[in-house]
Amino acid sequence: MSGRSRTAVFGLGLIAGLAALAGCSWVGDRFADHETRGRALFVLHCADCHEGTYPDLRKPPPKLGGLFQSRTLPGGAPATDAQVRKTIIEGRGTMPAFDQRLSEKDVDDLVKYLRTLK
Amino acid sequence: MHLRKLKLTSAIVLFVVSFVMVAASQTKSKRYNLRGEVLGKDPATNEIKVKHGDIAGFMPAMTMSFKVKNPRLVQELQPGDKIAAELVVAGDDYWLENVRITDQSGRRTAKAPASPHLLAVGEPVPRLPLTNQDGKTFRLSDFKGKAVLVTFIYTRCPMPTFCPRLSSQFARIHDALKKTPDYYRKTHLLTISFDPKYDKPPVLRKYGLAYLDNDPSGFAHWDFASTTPGDLRQLANAFGLEYIEEDNQISHTMNIVLIAPDGTVARYWSTKWTAAELENALREQATKVGTGSAEAAGRKDRR
Numbered sequence: 025m026s027g028r029s030r031t032a033v034f035g036l037g038l039i040a041g042l043a044a045l046a047g048c049s050w051v052g053d054r055f056a057d058h059e060t061r062g063r064a065l066f067v068l069h070c071a072d073c074h075e076g077t078y079p080d081l082r083k084p085p086p087k088l089g090g091l092f093q094s095r096t097l098p099g100g101a102p103a104t105d106a107q108v109r110k111t112i113i114e115g116r117g118t119m120p121a122f123d124q125r126l127s128e129k130d131v132d133d134l135v136k137y138l139r140t141l142k
Numbered sequence: 143m144h145l146r147k148l149k150l151t152s153a154i155v156l157f158v159v160s161f162v163m164v165a166a167s168q169t170k171s172k173r174y175n176l177r178g179e180v181l182g183k184d185p186a187t188n189e190i191k192v193k194h195g196d197i198a199g200f201m202p203a204m205t206m207s208f209k210v211k212n213p214r215l216v217q218e219l220q221p222g223d224k225i226a227a228e229l230v231v232a233g234d235d236y237w238l239e240n241v242r243i244t245d246q247s248g249r250r251t252a253k254a255p256a257s258p259h260l261l262a263v264g265e266p267v268p269r270l271p272l273t274n275q276d277g278k279t280f281r282l283s284d285f286k287g288k289a290v291l292v293t294f295i296y297t298r299c300p301m302p303t304f305c306p307r308l309s310s311q312f313a314r315i316h317d318a319l320k321k322t323p324d325y326y327r328k329t330h331l332l333t334i335s336f337d338p339k340y341d342k343p344p345v346l347r348k349y350g351l352a353y354l355d356n357d358p359s360g361f362a363h364w365d366f367a368s369t370t371p372g373d374l375r376q377l378a379n380a381f382g383l384e385y386i387e388e389d390n391q392i393s394h395t396m397n398i399v400l401i402a403p404d405g406t407v408a409r410y411w412s413t414k415w416t417a418a419e420l421e422n423a424l425r426e427q428a429t430k431v432g433t434g435s436a437e438a439a440g441r442k443d444r445r
Contacts (some may be wrong), residue, residue, distance in 0.1 A: 072301070073306075078302045078306075079301070080190060080303075081309055082353055111289045118306060118309070118310070120305075123340075124390045125389075125390045125391065
């Protein structure tokens with residue numbers, strides 16, 4: 025990749041980052057494929073806890089890599105779409121509920137993205 | 143080549159910026175005379191909001207908050223007071239010193255504080271009703287005879303450094319106190335939700351159990367409560383809590399209040415605290431609890 029195109033990619037990344045920071049609704053319908061939309065939702069709502077390190081928390085939120093490759097979820101329930109949907113909406117243990125904050129489509133796309141995690 | 147030149151330029155710019163910042167931080171403090179009117183105050187942070195005139199050589203007239211070095215002065219000052227003070231500026235930091243009230247006559251005409259007003263240390267806590275995780279109604283004043291640590295959360299808070307951290311650290315304090323039965327008996331923890339529409343007793347119970355390792359006996363020492371939106375607003379005014387609901391998310395401040403066994407405010411914390419610091423302050427207040435009837439008259443009555 026040339027220096028100029030690298031700069032262009034960096035610039036686009038910066039704009040996307042700033043838009044996210046500014047709370048812009050960039051997770052709109054402009055993403056045709058659900059997986060990309062699910063990834064954006066994951067970054068906005070899940071990554072902070074599930075990919076960060078917070079020693080002050082009662083229980084460290086589990087990493088979600090390979091979530092669906094195991095037969096059970098970190099909490100012991102079967103690793104099914106329905107169970108993951110339920111966990112997102114109702115919360116589980118110290119994980120907050122996302123009830124009324126994510127639409128049905130949001131949850132669908134999130135689950136689709138979670139399925140891709142290795 | 144182009145990239146190398148860019149890197150070199152960036153390095154030079156960074157060096158110059160660092161140099162300027164270091165130089166600025168080492169600058170001696172400067173003092174400016176300020177005159178203005180107090181519009182509000184926050185005893186938790188020792189800040190006052192001042193509508194001030196031009197500060198010659200520094201900034202034009204505007205309204206802004208200033209830290210006051212002497213906390214006792216913050217208690218004395220009231221909205222409507224005209225003041226004269228010295229604004230001290232040292233690098234990025236600034237604060238007020240030598241604050242003098244030049245005219246108190248405006249106190250009467252100042253906008254009346256919301257009722258109840260922001261409580262200063264030593265003032266009694268409000269008698270507003272709260273409903274806990276079991277649907278039982280109680281009042282903050284019911285805890286007389288115990289040292290009580292209070293904080294505010296909403297159960298759907300997704301920010302790991304806000305409500306989840308508060309509840310996690312309260313859980314740590316709860317665990318520590320449990321190991322010393324005398325202090326456990328003389329203290330209480332209270333978590334109040336500022337999302338009364340969603341955080342009904344069953345939701346609060348589920349939330350509380352997660353932080354009590356699913357042991358419901360812990361609720362005897364740590365209540366999770368909610369109240370009506372109107373009473374919540376009054377509680378928030380009393381303890382300096384600010385919250386705004388937008389799209390099912392709530393932007394809010396972090397507030398922790400220590401209530402002394404005599405039912406008065408003992409201390410506030412906002413962002414800078416550790417569980418150990420809170421626990422020590424709670425234990426210190428608990429040592430003031432007598433062995434007589436005041437303690438017995440506390441929480442046991444409503445169990």
